[in-house]
Amino acid sequence: MxxxxxxxxxxxxxxxxxxxxxxxxxxxxxxxxxxxxxxxxxxxxxxxxxxxxxxxxxxxxxxxxxxxxxxxxxxxxxxxxxxxxxxxxxxxxxxxxxxxxxxxxxxxxxxxxxxxxxxxxxxxxxxxxxxxxxxxxxxxxxxxxxxxxxxxxxxxxxxxxxxxxxxxxxxxxxxxxxxxxxxxxxxxxxxxxxxxxITFAKPKGWAVLSDIDDTIKKTLTSSPIGILTTTFAEEPEPIKGMPELYKHIQQKLDNPPFWYLSASPYNLYPFLREFRETYYPSGTMILRDSSWMNLAGFLANLTQGTEAYKVDRLEKVERWFPKRKFIVIGDSTQSDPEAYGEAYRRHPKWIGAIYIRKVTGVAEMDESKKNDPERFEKAFKGVPRDIWYVFEDPQELYAKVDALPPID
Structure with a gap:
């Protein structure tokens, strides 16, 4: 581009x-x-x-x-x-x-x-x-x-x-x-x-685009203290069951290309890349192209404008791989449901499955609103019900992945 x-x-x-x-x-x-x-x-x-x-x-x-x-x-x-x-x-x-x-x-x-x-x-x-x-x-x-x-x-x-x-x-x-x-x-x-x-990917087949924060990595994006602790002090921790799920996807769908999308700035690339290499299949990491030089800007990256940013990045990947069929995976803490719903409405033949992790147990998160079934219904308006699924345990997705049809 x-x-x-x-x-x-x-x-x-x-x-x-x-x-x-x-x-x-x-x-x-x-x-x-x-x-x-x-x-x-x-x-x-x-x-x-x-x-x-x-x-x-x-x-x-x-x-x-x-x-x-x-x-x-x-x-x-x-x-x-x-x-x-x-x-x-x-x-x-x-x-x-x-x-x-x-x-x-x-x-x-x-x-x-x-x-x-x-x-x-x-x-x-x-x-x-x-x-x-x-x-x-x-x-x-x-x-x-x-x-x-x-x-x-x-x-x-x-x-x-x-x-x-x-x-x-x-x-x-x-x-x-x-x-x-x-x-x-x-x-x-x-x-x-x-x-x-550099990973080479042919024009057709399955592909995976995954959010990072609180989808595959514990970040606690609903809490400023949580973000600082998990990003700068603690060893990065994968979400329980997600590394095994991604390995299953990789094997079941014949080694599809992976993209990892985060609202974090490029300043965190080495930290996030090392985490991805430790727990998840290799793939392209998409981070915000705003090299914030202060912590307030860093927090704003993770908590403001995430829907527009993620839709924009999805559009970019779609231009490169319009004939691939994508599984998009996110969580309920940010705007993943809204972003993925909008991406499907723009490109219904491009997205084959949407999986949203329902995040619970975070003190600073308004679960009553973030996990409200009406929120998901609104976010996925116009998206067929068999395309999107909200899960709590990654084990729920194994059968769904196994049922995905082969792509010639």
Whole structure:
């Protein structure tokens, strides 16, 4: 997909953060606004050069970009899924996020604040974990920079990045003889960046798009304290029974491609990728392209505009794989039912099943509204009843997955 103009990105950003009724229920019930107002006031993270500042508006067309310096900068290269265009050529979206190493000057202050809020102020080991996970939210982003990668024997440039320090390039992949489900690894050239995986997926067959937070990973998105604790202090915990379910889906549906969708910012990519690699099938991770440099913005990412954001990302995947049949999996804490219902109404032949995990037992969650049967009926208006299902125990889904028809 071609990079957006600055005005288009600004418009999309405003749309993403329009508060829906579900957002309002979540945020008001747990007093998110009051909690965010008490957060540390951080220094400006956008402390890049005047040249980078001005030219970053040009995006990939910026002729004044620089390559990253491996001594001072670091880059995250995101795993992706390759698709075939109309003439059979393989393409993929290559996403890179650029940062300045160890540039977050408020780290100790924020670590102390988080540690106190979650009750770990005297735990030095916990503070070290919190500092490691917070660092990417505090480091300065790096616009107007690019990175080279080795791609099947060729040197390819990614970027330069735009205003948010992120580049997105839809590029052709050399070669044609790739098998469905084949995975290759690409490496950076002269850059402090990790290798990344490219998974090849043919145009037809089953596919899975899954929410992350409180669907496959305990995040407690209904609670600001819960979000901080599960994200920065605790070892990430899978939802009971979900790793086994996803393995069953992978085996039963002949290794379908997986996408993992979260309203978290790209700053959390290494943390979430490691979690996914530990418990779930490999796949492309879709995160918000807003590199928030403070905790209040991080909480807003997870709790505002999630419906519009997720519908937008579903539309993007549909453009790449319009002939695939998707299983979409989410939960009741955020706007997954509304987003998936809207996606089905737009593309009824594209979505073959919708599974929503009913989340219970979270103190800061208004379960009477979030799990109200009328909410689900409204969210899935116009969606056939045999397409969507609300579950509490993942075991409920095994028979449903087994009953899905084969796709030629």
């Amino acid at each position: 071609a990079p957006e103009s600055a005005s288009a990105m600004a418009g999309r950003s405003r749309q993403y953060f329009q508060e829906t009724e579900e957002d309002r229920i979540t945020r008001s019930y747990a007093d998110f606004s009051d909690f965010e107002a008490d957060m540390p006031k951080l220094a400006n993270r956008f402390q890049f050069s005047l040249k980078d500042n001005i030219t970053s508006y040009l995006g990939r067309n910026n002729p004044f970009y620089q390559y990253v310096n491996p001594k001072t900068d670091y880059v995250w290269l995101l795993d992706n899924t390759a698709f075939q265009n109309r003439i059979g050529r393989w393409n993929a979206e290559f996403v890179a996020a650029y940062f300045v190493k160890n540039s977050g000057k408020d780290l100790s202050e924020v670590v102390a604040w988080v540690s106190e809020k979650i009750g770990l102020a005297d735990d030095e080991e916990a503070k070290a974990t919190i500092a490691k996970r917070l660092q990417p939210l505090l480091d300065s982003i790096l616009p107007a920079h690019a990175v080279q990668i080795e791609l099947q024997g060729m040197n390819v440039r990614l970027g330069p990045g735009g205003r948010d320090g992120i580049s997105s390039d839809e590029l052709a992949i050399p070669g044609t003889e790739y098998k469905d489900g084949e995975v290759i690894t690409s490496k950076p050239i002269n850059a402090d960046a990790t290798p990344f995986k």
